[in-house]
Amino acid sequence: MKVVDRAVEYREFLEAKVCLECNHGFECSPGEVNSLLKPHQRDIVCWAVRGGRRAVFTAFGLGKTVIQLEIVRLILLKAGGGRGLIVLPLGVRQEFRRDARMLGTPLTFIRTTAEASADGLYMTNYESVREGKLDPTGFTVVSLDEAAVLRGFGGTKTFREFMGLFAGDEKKMDSRTRSAGVPYRFVATATPSPNEFIELLAYSAFLGILEVGQGKTRFFKRNSEKADALTLHKHKEAEFWMWVSSWAIFLQKPSDLGHPDDGYEMPVMDVRWHEVASDFTDVAPEKGGQGRMFRSVAIGVQDSAREKRESLPGRITKLLELRAEDPGAHRILWHDLEAEREAIEWAVPGAVSVYGSQDLDEREAAIVEFSEGRLQELAAKPVMLGSGCNLQRHCHWAIFLGIGFKFSELIQAIHRIQRFLQTHQVRIDLIYTEAEREIRKTLERKWAQHIELVAQMTAIIREYGLSGAAMAVAAKQGLGVERSEVSGRHFTLVNNDCVEETRAMKANSVGLVLTSVPFGTQYQYSMNYADFGHTDNNDHFWRQMDFLTPELFRVLQPGRIAAVHVKDRIVPGGLTGLGFQTVYPFSDETRAQFCRHGFAFIGRISIITDVVRENNQTYRLGWSEQCKDGSKMGNGLPEYLLLFRKPPTDTTNSYADLPVVKGKAKYSRSRWQIDAHGFHRSSGNRLIHPDDLRGLRHEQIFKLFRKYSLENVYDFENHVALGEALEERRMLPVTFMLLQPQSWHEDVWSDITRMRTLNGAQSAKGKEMHLAPLQFDIVDRAITRFSNPGETVYDPFCGLGTTPYRAVKLGRRGLGVELSPTYFYDSVFYCQAAERELATPSLFDLDEDDGVEEST
Numbered sequence: 001m002k003v004v005d006r007a008v009e010y011r012e013f014l015e016a017k018v019c020l021e022c023n024h025g026f027e028c029s030p031g032e033v034n035s036l037l038k039p040h041q042r043d044i045v046c047w048a049v050r051g052g053r054r055a056v057f058t059a060f061g062l063g064k065t066v067i068q069l070e071i072v073r074l075i076l077l078k079a080g081g082g083r084g085l086i087v088l089p090l091g092v093r094q095e096f097r098r099d100a101r102m103l104g105t106p107l108t109f110i111r112t113t114a115e116a117s118a119d120g121l122y123m124t125n126y127e128s129v130r131e132g133k134l135d136p137t138g139f140t141v142v143s144l145d146e147a148a149v150l151r152g153f154g155g156t157k158t159f160r161e162f163m164g165l166f167a168g169d170e171k172k173m174d175s176r177t178r179s180a181g182v183p184y185r186f187v188a189t190a191t192p193s194p195n196e197f198i199e200l201l202a203y204s205a206f207l208g209i210l211e212v213g214q215g216k217t218r219f220f221k222r223n224s225e226k227a228d229a230l231t232l233h234k235h236k237e238a239e240f241w242m243w244v245s246s247w248a249i250f251l252q253k254p255s256d257l258g259h260p261d262d263g264y265e266m267p268v269m270d271v272r273w274h275e276v277a278s279d280f281t282d283v284a285p286e287k288g289g290q291g292r293m294f295r296s297v298a299i300g301v302q303d304s305a306r307e308k309r310e311s312l313p314g315r316i317t318k319l320l321e322l323r324a325e326d327p328g329a330h331r332i333l334w335h336d337l338e339a340e341r342e343a344i345e346w347a348v349p350g351a352v353s354v355y356g357s358q359d360l361d362e363r364e365a366a367i368v369e370f371s372e373g374r375l376q377e378l379a380a381k382p383v384m385l386g387s388g389c390n391l392q393r394h395c396h397w398a399i400f401l402g403i404g405f406k407f408s409e410l411i412q413a414i415h416r417i418q419r420f421l422q423t424h425q426v427r428i429d430l431i432y433t434e435a436e437r438e439i440r441k442t443l444e445r446k447w448a449q450h451i452e453l454v455a456q457m458t459a460i461i462r463e464y465g466l467s468g469a470a471m472a473v474a475a476k477q478g479l480g481v482e483r484s485e486v487s488g489r490h491f492t493l494v495n496n497d498c499v500e501e502t503r504a505m506k507a508n509s510v511g512l513v514l515t516s517v518p519f520g521t522q523y524q525y526s527m528n529y530a531d532f533g534h535t536d537n538n539d540h541f542w543r544q545m546d547f548l549t550p551e552l553f554r555v556l557q558p559g560r561i562a563a564v565h566v567k568d569r570i571v572p573g574g575l576t577g578l579g580f581q582t583v584y585p586f587s588d589e590t591r592a593q594f595c596r597h598g599f600a601f602i603g604r605i606s607i608i609t610d611v612v613r614e615n616n617q618t619y620r621l622g623w624s625e626q627c628k629d630g631s632k633m634g635n636g637l638p639e640y641l642l643l644f645r646k647p648p649t650d651t652t653n654s655y656a657d658l659p660v661v662k663g664k665a666k667y668s669r670s671r672w673q674i675d676a677h678g679f680h681r682s683s684g685n686r687l688i689h690p691d692d693l694r695g696l697r698h699e700q701i702f703k704l705f706r707k708y709s710l711e712n713v714y715d716f717e718n719h720v721a722l723g724e725a726l727e728e729r730r731m732l733p734v735t736f737m738l739l740q741p742q743s744w745h746e747d748v749w750s751d752i753t754r755m756r757t758l759n760g761a762q763s764a765k766g767k768e769m770h771l772a773p774l775q776f777d778i779v780d781r782a783i784t785r786f787s788n789p790g791e792t793v794y795d796p797f798c799g800l801g802t803t804p805y806r807a808v809k810l811g812r813r814g815l816g817v818e819l820s821p822t823y824f825y826d827s828v829f830y831c832q833a834a835e836r837e838l839a840t841p842s843l844f845d846l847d848e849d850d851g852v853e854e855s856t
Helices: 001-016 039-051 065-079 091-104 126-130 145-155 157-165 197-207 211-217 235-245 301-323 338-347 360-371 407-414 434-466 469-479 498-503 536-555 588-598 612-617 621-626 669-677 697-711 716-728 757-765 776-786 802-809 821-839 843-849
Strands: 053-058 082-089 120-125 141-145 183-190 248-251 270-276 330-336 377-380 397-399 425-431 484-487 491-495 510-516 556-569 569-571 583-584 600-605 639-647 792-795 813-818
Touching: 039 065, 039 248, 053 065, 053 197, 053 235, 053 491, 065 082, 065 091, 065 120, 065 141, 065 183, 082 091, 082 126, 091 360, 091 434, 120 126, 126 157, 141 157, 145 588, 157 197, 183 197, 197 211, 197 235, 211 235, 235 248, 235 434, 248 377, 248 434, 270 301, 270 434, 270 484, 301 338, 301 397, 338 377, 360 377, 397 407, 397 498, 407 434, 425 498, 484 821, 491 802, 491 821, 498 536, 498 669, 498 813, 510 536, 510 776, 536 588, 556 588, 556 776, 556 821, 569 612, 588 600, 588 639, 792 802, 802 813, 802 821, 813 821
Parallel strands: 053 183, 053 248, 082 120, 082 141, 141 183, 270 425, 330 377, 330 397, 397 425, 491 813, 510 556, 510 792, 792 813
Antiparallel strands: 484 491, 556 639, 569 583, 600 639
């Protein structure tokens, strides 16, 4: 009965994970919404008020201004009063004033906190919050209008830090509990670029849905060279967009919510590209000195700026040619550089410019004059004016004097005039140079990707509407897996939830448990909600482990070892509340978890990792930052193999019920003494000299230094000097650590070959690689040391099958469970291959007397 209850409890635990509609707001019926709003607007308002923290991503012209005003008004009404704040870009407040008057909603513009002395609805510009003039935490509800404008304030770091001002001290982000800061938060923008994943994750963090680091872990591949370069896992695409749709709505037309599209049809844009010849008379040579006839089309940011300066006269000439087609038309002239603004002012005397050093009131007045048709031409940078402003009433022509790398700025600028309620066909002219052809191709590729991903979001809205409950029903279909088993003479692999599978195993049936547990919320290996990585936070992860660890204890033979591979994790400064990164002691919590369920902790083996690769992932161990302040940098984190023992039945002599026996012929006294002592003596060779490495390749240097380090007394200063000498000769790589310190101690493994994993075979076959593969060297040593030949070695998280694969090769029986069907079938292939290798006789085997008489 107890087992059945525990199984039911586990099922309930998994079902509770499928929570795609976490509401923090108030119930709201359509009748409570202002009758002036259109049906699609009323639907969104009710959904957002109910959620309390939502993102409204509606196409340009669908009414996000009135939607925000009504959301904030209703939240204040249902909360019993308080102050509401809408933060918006420059040049947009007249839009809010006009719509607020139409709705009959009092709205006041403020620049400081002191000006918001009473309950009510206020609006301010982003600059006031950024400069510290206004504290947003004193408000009950806040809505960020066109929050994407924050990218112009200095990149994603500023983007996230700014939005963190509204969230308060949220050290523990949990989608099921209301966090500190402003209680009710909203984001409204017409173009949250779907292919700028970090932006979507930042919105999620602002709303209190999921912290940025957890979102990266849950859905994206990690880039060892750049922390914010995100690639969505193929097997995570459907889950990711379903998750986004649970807190954000991407609405392209009213019909997406089942309403008529009357009045929301627009002509297709007329997009024209104009190539201007580049000057190739002064082309810089290659880095190696090789001359070039043409400037590279794959130019970087620095070359792009030079290209823009040198091509400015030709681009201005093309601009004037285009203007001459209709001299009296209203136009917006987009540019990027100050030199381009000055050139436009000189070539087009009637154009009015807005720019950064301009007085804010003067800048806003120019925007209003143009939007209301009293100015013919306006010159501006997309980074400054490309968000929020509604310029389509008197303008349907935009000329881009140049193009850049940032698609988000381009699409925002275009949609200042290409939006619903535009009555004319919009014309977009983009001027670029011959050397910028690759930039054009990149922009067109991102444009197509943007359209594709928006369509994907729209399809979800059309299928499920605004019901998170409907999405959850669909998501629960991915709960668990239909059990499948494949067995050979020396292995058994099962595609199943490891908790359910281990519960069904016989007690005391396993000689060694050897596994790499999921690193909390660090990775998600499948879209299945039974995945241990599919948890909200660390506490949630350990609650799921509470169902597995007791079962591992039960199936392990008395006195035997559970060897668990783990690594501590980095906590970003934004989560610690300290402003700098700290270490989350995952290994310590693993030790506590296993000990809590009956295991005894008997050892910790350290496995050295590459500090340079780690820094590339976390940005915490940088050379430049260490030079600025050596106090903020910790050290590279090793991995650990934690050793736990199930107490033997008879504790009088401490031997296992079935001991792991070693014959002294193979396990000599000498080997035992070295293992027990844990150190190697120096061979007495001289210190290695930089000249010894001259002309060698990186892999040769790596092996030579490793051998030298293990055979000689370690000299720290010589180690540093050797690296400095290589750096002077430009032989020290920046993507990995070449001269890694080695260890003599048996419990510090610095000679693990990081590339010796089954991912090598996966890559060679073009198959999906595992997120965190376990190295062969670690597995082999544990199997040899802690199990007898012929015994069962069990891995409940076997992934590609590394543990059972190596167990077969080492004369044991491999047993593995894997939740992901893809990984499962790959593991079957590898274990069958290992078994075939065992069954294939060698020439020496054939030469032995096997009882077959020779032919006479």
